[in-house]
Amino acid sequence: MSSVPDNAPQHCPGTQSEDAGKASACAGCPNQNICASGEASQPDPAVELIKQRLSNVKHKILILSGKGGVGKSTVTSLIGHGLASMSPDINVGILDADICGPSQPRVLGVRGEQVHNSGSGWSPVYVTDNLSLMSIGFLLGSPDDAVIWRGPKKNGMIKQFLSEVDWGDLDYLLIDTPPGTSDEHLSAVQYLAQAQVSGALLVTTPQELSLLDVRKEIDFCRKVGLRVLGVVENMSLFVCPNCKSRSEIFPATSGGAAAMCRELRVPLLGALPLEPRLARACDSGELPLSAPAAAAPAANTHDALREILDKIVAACENSSN
Ligand SMILES: Nc1ncnc2c1ncn2[C@@H]1O[C@H](COP(=O)(O)OP(=O)(O)OP(=O)(O)O)[C@@H](O)[C@H]1O
Known part of the structure; x- marks a missing residue:
């Protein structure tokens, strides 16, 4: 991974270089003193802390989307609940790291719950016996409060979330990230560097506009060495x-996710239909997979989700072998 910070001047030798802080390009750089002292090349102690904290989590998955509003949070909650519904022995956690728009508490019907901090860290909120959630939404005064933070504060919160939540033993931890590729993504990947992340799952709609941004996400994953577990359309x-x-409400003019996955050689995990009952369930905080028959998503949505879950389980098992 590149050790050149975002705010570095042109021709920065990188924080890990022997010339860090000493090259002519370093003159006037705000990081020059830190680099020259060798501090920047020291590993962040948080990386080891996060590795320890997540050592009881078997599979860690980052959920990414290029664009906002494509259903990343909905898909994360469906996958989380779907995995937890496979067996009471499968423990699943969702970390809502979408710091500026935390929507998991609403989607999972636990808005207004309190998280508690004890000697062993923050306890997540239990949505069901084997599905837990931690979100910045729980720490905000009101669900309508806007989170307006600059990069370092957001990164600090991500570090805290990754290192201080007491998840217990988990089979799957789904990390719901903000849309796009921002500082928060890079921080999350850097903090998780030693924690053996299984990979990233990307969510898109069939529209070219969304696919264009997912291509950037795939490029990001390749640059930071994060395996792409697959794409959900x-x-x-x-x-x-x-x-x-x-009907195709969002037309796949360029062949949709299937064509993109073929071209970029990444797995397509499946396609979820546009399903008004899913939207209604998410708005009311009802778990769609537990909804009574009259309000439950149609059979084709269940089948599509089942296929996606099976592929995620297989991909995770593969990555741990
Ligand atoms: N398959 C679907 N069928 C019907 N409605 C859906 C589906 N997926 C998502 N939605 C609805 O679309 C809206 C946006 O979904 P969601 O909040 O999950 O997107 P997002 O990508 O997480 O957005 P953001 O990145 O802005 O947080 C929500 O109202 C949600 O209920």
Whole structure:
């Protein structure tokens, strides 16, 4: 991974270089003194702390999307609940690291719950017996409060989230990140460097606009050495509940996620339909997979989700072998 900070001048030799802080390019750089002292090349102690903290978590998955609003949080909650529903022995945690728009407490129906801090760290909120959630949403005074933080404060919160939540033993930890590739993503990847992340799962709609941004995410993953577990295409088709006709609400003019995955050689995990019942369940905080039959998503949504879950389980098992 590059050791050149974002705010570095042109021709920066990198913080790990022997010339760090001493090259002519370093003159006037705000980091020059730190680099020259050798401090910048020291590993951040948080990396080791996070490795220890997450040592009881078998599979850690980052959920990324290029664009906002493509359903990343919805898909994260569905996958989390879906994995937890496979067996009461499978323990799943969701870390809502979407610091500027934490929506998991609402989607999972635990808005207004309190998190407690004890000697062993923050306890997450339990959505079901084997599905837990930690979100900055729990720490805000009101759900309508806006979080306006600069980079260092956001990075500090990510570090705290990764190092101070007492998850207990988990089979899967899903880390729901903000849209795009920002400082927070880079920080998360750097903090998780020693924690053996299984990989990243990318969420997109079939629209070219969303796919363009997912291409950037895939490039990001490749640059930081993060394995792409696969892509989920969300809101791909709409099946009319009355006449059963199928429509592409977000047309896949360039072949959708399938064509992109073929071209970039990344796995397509599946496609979830546009399903009004999912949107309604998420708004009301009802877990769609536990909803009564009249409000539950249609069979094709369940089948699509099952296929995605099976592929995630297989990809994670593969990465730990
Ligand atoms: N498959 C789907 N069918 C119907 N509605 C959906 C589907 N997926 C997501 N939605 C709805 O789309 C809206 C946006 O979803 P969501 O909040 O999950 O997106 P997001 O990518 O996490 O957004 P952001 O990045 O801005 O937080 C929500 O109202 C959600 O209920």
